[in-house]
Amino acid sequence: MTLTHSGLRAVGDDAPATVVAEVDGIPVSALFAEAPAPRGVLLALHGGSTTSAYFDCPGHPELSLIRAAHRLGYTVLAPDRPGYGSSAPYAEQLIPAAVRVDLMFEALEAFLRGRPRGAGVFLAAHSAGAELAMRMAGDPRFTDLLGVELAGTGYRYHPDGAGILRTVGPDSPRPPGVGDLIWNPPRLYPADARRGAAIAVPAPPAETEAVADWATRVFPALAAGIRVPVRFSAGDHERVWCNDVAALAEVGALFIAAPRVVLNRQPNTAHNISVGNTAAAYHLGLLAFAEECLVTAQHGEFSGPTTQLDGGTVPPER
Secondary structure, eight states, X not given: OEEEEEOOOOTTOOSOEEEEEXXXXXXXXXXXXXXXXXXXXXXXXXXXXXXXXGGSOTTOGGGOHHHHHHHTTEEEEEEOOTTSGGGGGGGGGGOSHHHHHHHHHHHHHHHHTTSOOTTOEEEEEETXXXXXXXXXXXXXXXXXXXEEEEESOOSSBOHHHHHHHTTOBTTBSSOTTHHHHHHOSGGGSOGGGGGGTTTOOOOOHHHHHHHTTIIIIIHHHHHHTOOSOEEEEEEXXXXXXXXXXXXXXXXXXXXXXXXXXXXXXXXXXXXXXTSSTTHHHHHHHHHHHHHHHHHHHHHOOOOSOSEEEETSOOOOOO
């Protein structure tokens, strides 16, 4: 596994670089912003039918998670998930979950080899990217994982989306009506970002395989195996997954091994949380949690309640 191309800019250039690493003959592309002496590394995994551009919305640098984290002293790596970007031609080989997890671990090592990681790696993921992120987070190979942020996923479908999303399958990876679920109301997104105008791409075959039994079996099983702090975020206008206080508390209870769980209901926010008008607010909250994880890793345990709910009544402790 070797880094085969780098378009790294000089320190101070705000835009992330496009890089490609080769892992066992499969190219993996990514957006990369390196800090010279990073406090930590942020690894960001995008959701379905988009690429790493989700975290650096074209035309809207003010909404970019990559730029915000980099300015705070993090090295940021946002890979195109297996089957997206440079690895798209190899999508059929990347359907098995174990293959995709191995590819991401090896790509992470290729991109960061010889580079400082600071206190460790904080993992953030959106929507379908949560499947890969949670598999990685529970893997014993991730020895320097500080914490995890998950958004745009869940345990129970929202009533508005349940009928549509239960029809997802190999012959219908994106059934009619999905766009309305994730891009409404329009006022919550910049006009030129609505309906994924600048970031939408076709989803690979692995996507429907990965989410087929996500809520009923995979999500609870993966949640139980995560042993680092977790922050789970849902937009208050989310219509794919249930986002009320009871639903968030239900999700939080699944992370039985996590030392801390923060449940965040983000105001004025729909499904695509990192490209909406409130993206900067969401990213600052995400990075505040990453800071808590970083300090805890260096200086001791979290204090305070095991489970915390931001944006509603605090649920009972587990």
